[in-house]
Amino acid sequence: MPLPRDADPDALLAAARAGDRRALARLVSEVERGGDAGRAVSRVVHPEGGHAYTVGITGAPGAGKSTLTSAVVAEIRSAGDRVAVVAIDPSSPFTGGAILGDRVRMDEHALDEGVFIRSMATRGHLGGLTLATPQAIRVLDAAGWPWVLVETVGVGQVEVEIAGSADTTVVVVNPGWGDAVQANKAGLMEIADIFVINKADRPGAAETRRDLAQMLELAGVRSEGGWEPPVIDTVANRHEGADELWAAVTRHRELVTRTGQLEERRSVRLTDELRHIVAARLLEQAMATTAGAAFEDACADVLARRLDPWTAVDRLLDPA
């Protein structure tokens, strides 16, 4: 049955729950686009959620995140569960185009009704991914997907933040991780609940394991709540080690659920999200502020160096 073009969020959610993948995709698109329609979707899905468990998978470009994610999907499927994947593509600041090359590696699951894969891109608006990702997770949660994997590149302020706000965060490195992660090693170290050394059949795996152990010891921030991030070897393109990784995720889930850390994390995350939404709402006001002649005059004054940027903005926002 074709989906009516004017289907409302309630109808779409009902369809998505009944297994209609186009309805699900449409709901995700709406929250990705934002705006009033996206907010209407959030309103409908939010009360229905709270059941999905999210796993962030992140690491440097080329670390094999997509292949590993695909192997984890196979693990979850063989355990009999359904699983959704949200893959974050940093987009062009100009065209907003997402690069989908990565996604082909997920092809092995393309015909499996128990797997839903979705790439997301920011359309260049401030805070786009930061706001859209939790909304997309909410949609999948409300539609009844018990597992949501969130794959992001582990470089970049926004992207690391998104990966780190999952219920369990997996950081993927490779043997001889040097240059490729140095730019953001500390950031990745601190969000990791589980480390994976992917491509562990390559030379240097032992050294990498030793480096990780050393850095974890140095960091000293670990083992809160009785959890020490395990380091797991995988060769994702041969599905090796994915079972061990999945067992670690399950152990971590049990622990954070039992100790109340999960609730705590989700509460902190929600507080952050509300802050971002407050900021987004105020930014809309800002856009209105910056649309008129007064803003153009301010720009001209700053460009001519008659005013500095901060003073110009102060005058715009408080013209008295």
Add this chain to the structure above:
Amino acid sequence: MPLPRDADPDALLAAARAGDRRALARLVSEVERGGDAGRAVSRVVHPEGGHAYTVGITGAPGAGKSTLTSAVVAEIRSAGDRVAVVAIDPSSPFTGGAILGDRVRMDEHALDEGVFIRSMATRGHLGGLTLATPQAIRVLDAAGWPWVLVETVGVGQVEVEIAGSADTTVVVVNPGWGDAVQANKAGLMEIADIFVINKADRPGAAETRRDLAQMLELAGVRSEGGWEPPVIDTVANRHEGADELWAAVTRHRELVTRTGQLEERRSVRLTDELRHIVAARLLEQAMATTAGAAFEDACADVLARRLDPWTAVDRLLDPA
């Protein structure tokens, strides 16, 4: 003579212009930290600027950006000019720590009074790097540095945006660039004024050159204002090709200056910056909004699924 602890921005700027590097470093630190002190610095330096030319250097982690930047610094020095480098380190979302390993490659310039190198990190505040980077450039400009190189990792929404807002943007790739840049190929393609194939002595350089040419043709967005992004081979750790790169930067500068594109670009960039500052100011309001009991109540309501996030924020911002 030791710098007085309570030196005001005017005194610091005068000292920085006279060659006092600690005064310069202090000014950059102030704008990096933001807040009232940072804004006071912006007010003092803004009227004095407009003379520096900025060059963005970006690319995937491990592409050899720092080594290339160092080679470019050597070119500028041998032409007799002074040059400042601003290196952007994505920071840990937790500790705010910058990873400085990269910087050691700049050691060859450590004793050269004509070179000033500065790493910057965001302290986790929203829009931190986006706001702080242009302020830091303003400081260096006002202090009389004629060239400012801005090195960022070419992955991540914020980082690509910063690199793309230089007067000339150089995108660094390697032979066989596949996985490492796929995550953000389109974004990098569109901000590039000049491409560099670094490590061009490795296998695959010819293919990479062909790929780039093809993608540029496909993109079709290029050659605006009569400029076609050249593709330059370098082996930065042997300083090979840096002269050719520098010649290309100089050609690009001449062109954009002559055609008025430089003024246009700077005007667009300033408009963006003012928008960000408006947003930051409103975000401060947001933080005030989200500090009280009303915000805690809203969080509790959303957590208990009595309210969705958007409605909760609407009520917070407009309690009527």
